[in-house]
Amino acid sequence: MDAFFAAIEERNRPKLKGMPIVVGADPEGGKGRGVVSTANYKAREYGIRSAIPIGEAWEKSEAARKAGKPAAVFIGGSYGDYGKVSANIYEIVRKHVEQIERASIDEMYMDLSFAGSYEKAIEICDAIKEEIREQEKLTCSIGIGPNKLVAKIASDRKKPDGLVVVEEKEVQDFLDPLSVRVIPGIGPKAEVELQKLNIKAISDLRKVSLETLRAHFGKWGGEMWRKARGISDSPVEESHETKSVSKQETFHKDLLDPVELTGVLKKLAHDTFGALKEDGFSGFRTLTLAVRFKGFDTKTVRHTFKNTQSDAHTLEFEAIKLFLPFLDKRRNERARPIRLLGVRLEKLT
DNA sequence: TCTGGGGTCCTAGGACCC
DNA sequence: TCTGGGGTCCTAGGACCC
Numbered sequence: 001m002d003a004f005f006a007a008i009e010e011r012n013r014p015k016l017k018g019m020p021i022v023v024g025a026d027p028e029g030g031k032g033r034g035v036v037s038t039a040n041y042k043a044r045e046y047g048i049r050s051a052i053p054i055g056e057a058w059e060k061s062e063a064a065r066k067a068g069k070p071a072a073v074f075i076g077g078s079y080g081d082y083g084k085v086s087a088n089i090y091e092i093v094r095k096h097v098e099q100i101e102r103a104s105i106d107e108m109y110m111d112l113s114f115a116g117s118y119e120k121a122i123e124i125c126d127a128i129k130e131e132i133r134e135q136e137k138l139t140c141s142i143g144i145g146p147n148k149l150v151a152k153i154a155s156d157r158k159k160p161d162g163l164v165v166v167e168e169k170e171v172q173d174f175l176d177p178l179s180v181r182v183i184p185g186i187g188p189k190a191e192v193e194l195q196k197l198n199i200k201a202i203s204d205l206r207k208v209s210l211e212t213l214r215a216h217f218g219k220w221g222g223e224m225w226r227k228a229r230g231i232s233d234s235p236v237e238e239s240h241e242t243k244s245v246s247k248q249e250t251f252h253k254d255l256l257d258p259v260e261l262t263g264v265l266k267k268l269a270h271d272t273f274g275a276l277k278e279d280g281f282s283g284f285r286t287l288t289l290a291v292r293f294k295g296f297d298t299k300t301v302r303h304t305f306k307n308t309q310s311d312a313h314t315l316e317f318e319a320i321k322l323f324l325p326f327l328d329k330r331r332n333e334r335a336r337p338i339r340l341l342g343v344r345l346e347k348l349t
Numbered sequence: 350t351c352t353g354g355g356g357t358c359c360t361a362g363g364a365c366c367c
Numbered sequence: 368t369c370t371g372g373g374g375t376c377c378t379a380g381g382a383c384c385c
Contacts, residue, residue: 004385024353025353030350033351033352033353034352034353034354035352035353035354036353037353037354037385038385050385051352051353051385052350052352053350053351053352054350054353055350055351056350056351056352057350058350059350079354103384103385104356104384104385105385106385107385184383184384185358185382185383185384186383187382187383187384188382188383189381189382189383190382190383218359218360219359219360220359220382242356243356243357243358244355244356244357245355245356246354246355246356247354247355248353248354248355249353249354250352250353250354286377288378288379295351296351296352298380299379299380300378300379300380301378301379302377302378302379303378304376304377304378340353342354344355344356354385355384355385356383356384356385357382357383357384358381358382358383358384359380359381359382359383360379360380360381360382361378361379361380362377362378362379363376363377363378364375364376364377364378365374365375365376365377366373366374366375366376367372367373367374
């Protein structure tokens with residue numbers, strides 16, 4: 001989906017049509033904590049993008065406003081509603097395609113091999129795009145390729161409202177000029193490491209031997225070697241099992257008070273357990289506590305129980321037990337304000 | 350202008366087992 | 368004065384994705 005959350009807000013509120021829209025944390029006049037979740041294309045013209053600090057987005061909006069352009073509209077977001085729209089879109093797609101993998105709230109993979117030809121696949125995708133536009137008043141971008149990797153990269157090339165087809169014989173010419181960064185799994189760190197080896201484009205990556213990549217990146221190096229060639233055999237998988245459930249909270253202001261912190265942690269543990277139940281699980285074995293300090297330095301500690309635990313009180317108790325060493329340290333050393341606490345449950349039943 | 354929330358996967362060291 | 372090989376599980380950290 002194109003600028004999914006922002007597009008839904010723009011659709012729902014006719015007054016916002018054509019305005020720059022930012023869904024994310026409350027900017028609080030530039031003092032807000034948090035990041036941009038989604039910016040629509042108008043807001044992107046101001047340099048506002050997903051994942052940038054909300055305060056920075058606010059500054060960019062202010063700069064535009066002073067230049068005589070409309071200020072961006074900041075919206076907190078209604079994530080439950082977005083989930084419902086996502087479900088509607090899934091239902092539309094399902095009328096055309098049987099095998100679908102929901103990759104995230106706004107992305108899915110469709111196995112179109114039943115179409116038999118690229119021409120037929122394009123027809124199906126055109127119909128899907130049309131139906132989503134008609135029924136949901138939203139646009140999406142689709143990539144068609146011989147596998148998930150190529151299709152995903154293709155889907156990003158002509159946003160918004162794009163349809164990009166890359167047939168087998170075109171794969172290498174399509175990939176070669178692109179930055180290695182378009183390969184899913186190559187993020188900022190890997191990009192820097194690759195640049196040290198003078199690798200920027202996928203064509204550069206393809207010139208490096210499998211051995212060299214393995215030596216630098218281990219198992220992942222082998223994967224990169226394959227991806228640079230557009231090789232991917234990952235199937236379109238309809239079901240996926242949830243492996244963890246978590247809740248975390250960044251505080252409005254960094255916290256120091258042990259009483260306040262343990263109170264927050266208890267609530268967090270309780271809510272995480274609620275989410276676990278809501279997801280249809282009865283218990284867990286591993287509990288991880290995350291503590292993020294002022295300055296973003298983050299520590300995690302975990303405990304794995306011998307047996308499955310299915311009681312909220314046990315969870316709260318153990319979470320606080322894991323947290324105690326952080327508090328003890330506080331009494332001996334200088335205080336370290338805490339920015340975030342998080343609770344994650346794994347090994348679910 | 351400091352950096353959300355909810356996830357997945359991988360690595361590396363140590364304990365432990367046969 | 369020395370201690371293999373193969374495996375699993377646990378912990379902590381980190382990269383990455385939407």
